[in-house]
Amino acid sequence: MKILFVSLFLPMEKSYHAGGRYVFELLRQLSRQHEIHLATRLQEDEFPQLEELRSFCREIHPYPYPEKAARGLLDNARLIGNYFGFSRFADRLIRTGEYDLVQVEWVESALLIGKSATPMVLDAHDVISKPAERAVGRAHGLRRAAARLFSLLVRTVEKRIMRRFTTILTMSDYDRSYLLSMLPGLDARTVPIPAGLDIGDRRYEREENTILFLASYRYRPVNVAAALWFFREVLPLVRAQIPAARFVIAGYGPPEELTELAVADPQVAVPGFVDDLEACYKRAAVFVAPVLKGGGIIVKVLDAMAARTPVVTTTYGNEGVGGVPGRDLLVADDPAAFAAAVIAVLRDASLAERLAGNGRAFVAERYGLDAVIGKIEGIYGELTGRDRGSVPGDQ
Numbered sequence: 001m002k003i004l005f006v007s008l009f010l011p012m013e014k015s016y017h018a019g020g021r022y023v024f025e026l027l028r029q030l031s032r033q034h035e036i037h038l039a040t041r042l043q044e045d046e047f048p049q050l051e052e053l054r055s056f057c058r059e060i061h062p063y064p065y066p067e068k069a070a071r072g073l074l075d076n077a078r079l080i081g082n083y084f085g086f087s088r089f090a091d092r093l094i095r096t097g098e099y100d101l102v103q104v105e106w107v108e109s110a111l112l113i114g115k116s117a118t119p120m121v122l123d124a125h126d127v128i129s130k131p132a133e134r135a136v137g138r139a140h141g142l143r144r145a146a147a148r149l150f151s152l153l154v155r156t157v158e159k160r161i162m163r164r165f166t167t168i169l170t171m172s173d174y175d176r177s178y179l180l181s182m183l184p185g186l187d188a189r190t191v192p193i194p195a196g197l198d199i200g201d202r203r204y205e206r207e208e209n210t211i212l213f214l215a216s217y218r219y220r221p222v223n224v225a226a227a228l229w230f231f232r233e234v235l236p237l238v239r240a241q242i243p244a245a246r247f248v249i250a251g252y253g254p255p256e257e258l259t260e261l262a263v264a265d266p267q268v269a270v271p272g273f274v275d276d277l278e279a280c281y282k283r284a285a286v287f288v289a290p291v292l293k294g295g296g297i298i299v300k301v302l303d304a305m306a307a308r309t310p311v312v313t314t315t316y317g318n319e320g321v322g323g324v325p326g327r328d329l330l331v332a333d334d335p336a337a338f339a340a341a342v343i344a345v346l347r348d349a350s351l352a353e354r355l356a357g358n359g360r361a362f363v364a365e366r367y368g369l370d371a372v373i374g375k376i377e378g379i380y381g382e383l384t385g386r387d388r389g390s391v392p393g394d395q
Contacts, residue, residue: 002035003380004038004099005040006110007020007040007105008105009040010042010049013052018299019106027053028056038060039063039089039093043066061093063089094116094120099118101119101383102120106123107127110164115164119167119383120164120166121165122161122162124175127158127170127179130175132147162186168186168187168188169191176188191379192367193372195367196302196303196307196367198277198303199307200278206285207246209244210248211246211247211248212281212284212288212309213247213251213287214277218255224257226290230290231249234290234335234339238342242346247265247267248270248284249261249269250272250274251273252272253272254270254272258270278307281307282307285310286310286345289304290338291317298317301329305360306360310352312342314332314333328358330344
């Protein structure tokens with residue numbers, strides 16, 4: 001098949017963005033059976049990275065945007081405009097490229113992509129209505145009214161986008177159910193993101209009392225807020241019991257409000273982008289994922305579990321993972337409970353080992369790469385079959 005992939009972020013094997021790493025692997029694996037074409041946004045300094053894609057992409061259509069270390073209000077407005085421009089760019093390709101199938105990565109990529117006779121799959125990495133709706137519950141007064149209006153707008157836009165696609169892929173059963181509550185007739189399928197793509201069999205010694213939080217921070221304020229919440233609300237409670245506790249805030253593009261934590265506190269490290277993810281995960285004594293708004297760093301949680309690193313997260317953090325609390329990982333939602341869970345892992349070696357083993361087994365069973373690719377190939381077979389009239393949602 002001739003397949004066009006439309007990606008909001010540049011797919012890369014060493015990606016700062018977990019979704020970008022996943023899409024890279026999709027392209028590599030699917031290119032063994034299909035002719036792959038790619039339309040992608042990328043920063044101006046990322047053009048050299050296209051070379052690693054050319055071995056399995058027949059044609060690449062780049063759509064650049066300027067790199068900025070920090071973004072003000074005007075820059076953010078321009079970034080949104082770039083999203084719309086890229087979506088219009090992709091729509092023109094879809095209408096002129098004579099593809100057998102189109103797969104669009106991220107809901108935001110599809111803002112201006114119209115309905116097509118070509119089977120179209122939307123890989124919804126995040127359900128964008130979900131955090132907008134939850135923001136309403138956290139707001140008060142006039143901000144609550146504004147948040148409600150924004151949530152209604154996002155929900156309306158997302159529903160309109162979903163209706164244009166033959167099939168929607170979600171990364172968890174929870175997200176699938178959420179979308180079906182919005183659009184009951186939607187053809188939504190759960191295809192979990194594969195975990196442990198960068199995790200091998202190397203062994204590393206755990207660094208005692210080291211707490212790891214790994215995420216992408218540039219343009220992801222939700223991850224910055226999570227790191228700050230842990231540092232301000234949870235870490236002091238942990239250190240009251242374990243003074244030697246060390247907090248590593250790793251990942252691409254940390255802003256000054258994170259890097260300055262390492263300057264002020266010698267037991268905090270902010271190393272930035274990590275080349276060797278396997279070593280980073282396996283050296284940590286515990287991985288924390290204080291996801292406060294829903295969506296967020298599901299891939300990082302799964303990778304930590306694949307690396308046999310015990311995980312402490314929130315209900316939102318486990319939402320897309322589906323691990324059993326207390327067996328596969330620990331779940332806590334307020335600072336005191338979160339701190340108690342971290343302390344328990346750091347102090348109780350048997351608990352840490354049990355969580356590590358169960359977490360790895362859970363990921364291997366549910367999130368293996370071969371199973372994910374097989375499921376996607378099965379969906380492609382359905383959508384491109386001769387009896388297209390029987391495909392739900394293709395009306």
